[in-house]
Amino acid sequence: MASIDNRNANTIGAAAGHGHGGGHHDEGSYLSSRGGLIATIWDWATTIDHKKIGVMYLSAVLMMFFFGGVAALAVRTELLEPVRNPSEGVVTGQWLGSFLGVESTNIAKNNQHYNRVFTLHGAIMVFMVIIPSVPAALGNFFIPILIGAKDVAFPRLNLLSWYIYVTGSIFGVLAILLGGVDTGWTFYTPYSTTTDADQMRVVYMVLAAFILGFSSILTGLNFVVTVHKLRAPGMGWFDMPLFVWAVYATSILQVLATPVIGITLLLLIFERLFRVGIFDPGLGGDPVLFQHFFWFYSHPVVYVMILPGMAIINEIIPVHAHKKIFGYRSMAFASLGIAAVSFLVWGHHMFTSEGELAATVFSALTFLVAVPTAVKVFNWVGTLYKGSISMTPPMVYALMFLFLFTIGGLTGLPLATLSTDMHLHDSYFVVAHFHYVMMGGTIIAFVGGLHHWWPKMFGRMYNNRAAIIFALVQFVGFNVTFFTQFVLGTRGMPRRYASYVDEFQLLHQISTVGSYILAVGFTGSLAVFVHSLLAGKKAPQNPWGGLTLEWHIESPPTTHNFHKEPIVHHGPYDFDTVLPPGWDPEDYPVPNAREQAAAYARAAHSHVGHEKH
Template sequence: MSGYGHHGGSYLESKGSFWTNVVDWATTVDHKKIGVMYLFAIMTMFFFGGMAAIAVRLELLEPVRPIQDAAGAIVGVKGQLFGSSDAVSLEAGNNMYNVLFTLHGAIMVFMVIVPSVPASIGNFVLPLMLGAKDVAFPKLNLLSWYIYVVGSIFAVCSIILGGVDTGWTFYTPYSSSSWLGQPKVVLMVLAAFILGFSSILTGLNFVVTVHKLRAPGMGWFDMPLFVWGIYSSAIIQVLATPVIGITLLLLAFERFTRIGIFDPALGGDPVLFQHFFWFYSHPVVYVMILPGMAIISELIGVHAHKKIFGYKAVAFASLGIAGVSFIVWGHHMFTSMSETASMIFSGLTFLVAIPTAVKVFNWIATLYKGSISINAPMLYALIFLFTFSIGGLTGLPLGTLSTDLHLHDTYFVVAHFHYVMMGGTIMAIIGGIHHWWPKMFGKTYNEKQAMIAAVIVFIGFNVTFFTQFFMGTRGMPRRYASYVDEMQIWHHISTGGSLILLVGFLWHLFVLVQSLVAGRKAEKNPWGGLTLEWLADSPPEEHNFPHEPLVTHGPYDYESAVPYHWDPKDYPVPAENLKAAGAH
């Protein structure tokens, strides 16, 4: 059925038998179904990545050390993940740790955080917000999901073969020195290469969708800030991702032709690899965080019922961050570059701080004189402001050259990027999932339980990672399976925090599963949003809207417009405001 011009059924409606439904989902070009499939796939990978993280934390409860008998002979190894009494070699203990942290990093970066917000929530919400029936290229959208799955399968194969111990950065010559002997390194690199294409196709799709499929009446500055954020990150995805593809191809080219590019043994330059790698991977940091910021703008605007303070500043800050993100990659290499290059990159790095700070100021200013409702999504927005501010501010001693020489490659860096990536993107996506959950699945969740889980996650997160700032400044390098004794107390606190974090996430999972099984039917516009997705049904019908929607007010005109489906009695907008804005 066309669904255009009359009410169609929900997109979640069963199409018949079980297998009919499986085929229907597997061949769907509906952005909502693809978004939900992405959400499921990404959360599965998040679970595996999280388990690897817990394993890393458990391993670090004790340094890897031999256990010696009275005669001094080594009878066992302690500080290992699996059992401490059996006589496994130190080498095996160290290698196990190296595989686990690589696994955690590679999964979380390539399979979780990079695709997370755009591919799942973005896919679902972006066309709805624009008032479109779908993304610009629905079949390409499905293809990018399959590419994501194939890429993930390659990564899983490499894990089954025994894992990779190169770190997610694949720095040469370490990664290439074991290239031929280890097909699993090839598999992991290939996985990253394939996942890159998924990223490019999604980004391309969103850029075209934003340009061509906005509803009548929606100008660029009538777009919700979520769309601005996704649009900015999509541009980075399209422009930067090919570079990592080229880099990984060059790595392969070097292996097979023996022409030196990155390998010093062949006359190549390993620092060149770092340049190429970070030329992609730094902009990608903003692919990870911009969509998170985009969600936060939405959460704060909607739950404070307030126009975002400095809308244009926030929108341009997104584009500004995207632009600057291309010229700061060198700050990952202050300890391996020339003095001049370090100076230039340090200066450019501070440029990123300005639009980022402006966004935080705008969000907090938005709260001023708002009508703030505290619920799980809003709680996550506030948690984001807390953790992301710490993440941003701790970037200062890392961008400052003199202090970076001390902090580079220590736990301070680990803590910093977890505050940005996890305290930023992951907190935002959990908030976003709760915010759009009623829209996605048409069910309400237990608000109180979700808020308890949020508090547990918040406590666990800070205990785990704030500790690591102290570890770093006090002399604990990254990627160490073993450590000096005085660090043990810090590792114990951090591991304890990670277990609290695990409890929080499982609590969330329980709340969401309970919602799917036993949740009440959700309203169409539970939060009182003014963006177009709240005009649609919950869950939306197959083609989103019965009619092409007409945009008559801005996305955050809470002073002059009554939210969709709300009774004006519950939202008493003074008559003169209504008239002035000319809204419905």
């Protein structure tokens, strides 16, 4: 095929696209099992295949997403009602309280349930879903394939990362089973060092975040080395798919920033257990110090969460618009630029902490991050211009991402502006803003990426129409849920409130209804995937007509991905000069086929034939 040297034509020719899974291959799909149930389980548990590890991460992330989602629905259901006078028999927390068997008249006890559930939602979604979702699940599966490698640089380290993730999650679940944690996912001191002082739950939850951090560090390290050392012959830095660029930038952030939170969380545990005064002023510490430490990690991590989401959109849009991405280099540099500046903006979480002049520096730097982010959005929309756009489910998710992420980005502006942030900080405006970015951005991109690569990962197609319908349900539900929260925030609704003044009730009720619609949408997507696994049509090698390397191999891939080491001759998005592998004039008649064929011939017969970008 076009991108591959002639020597490999026997395995990656057009014929392979049609004769998927043919018996002439020397090895089977990575999914095929070699024995009974126990042997299969043992095989998965000890695998060092990056694809199996990716699939295991995927199932864990989806399970955690379910738990976090249930917690979110509980929070929204609780907020249907503002506080009521106990003498009238209804108080906030009543719904959760009755579910958990608590008398309905004790406001504090019922609030405790609310506070534990929103902490649960935040901690699960941040530490166990969003951070590992794209890099650990999809990244593990596709980074090696996209650069033409058999596996990551350190496959055993990769398996270790997975077990560290599992260990961390177990501590998190333990903290929840022991009664939950009410610190919020941010663990602000001195509240977090004094609440439930006689219990170990907070320590377990902090320990969970600490352990999960090591999983991030090791995965990041693995990807950095993999990208540096294992690219296929012919793949220069600027021939890499943009997904790889963005995950590479993410990995650098993870390696550099995560140790800071590790140390911070250890200090927090020391203070709780041994009463060493670091953050608690009662012991001679400084509570604002914790915020500095925490956000020095957690702001870069905001980009650890969003950059991989952007990474997926970088792949979906050119493939499904069948057009070269606009501004490849500015996209790559934007990823690195965002990653670099993200280390310098942590103070924008603390504009109202003390009213320091230093806040102005952080405000200015924050606006600086907005520039490469805006450039990325312009590039994506620019890519659509004169494309040939298929409205496939992944493309629908990508367009949803553009809509939601643009709102998320623009609503960051009044939060970066010092004077307006003094009003909006810690309000529902912030809640809506980061949900538009984290959920409308990363989660929607993640689900879109899952649709994009699902046929490759599991070798099955799904029902396109049903997938699009549920995507649109999610889109409607998302906006109903979170757009109302912008209005609530500007009106004065503080975040993390179990109860609120009456005038906010209508908006809260609309938001709750939206969250139910969202739940229907995600349940539907799950059903689409389950149906695909059980009864889906076999996926062809290249269902969307992509040019990157994963579309040159079988669906699902064989254990070693490639039968021979691939050699790359063109850029990942050279749709103007190269035809997709498996391209069939019957399927996609091209009017200027002669021109295309000539370009294809040039590329195929030249060993230095990859185009400039």
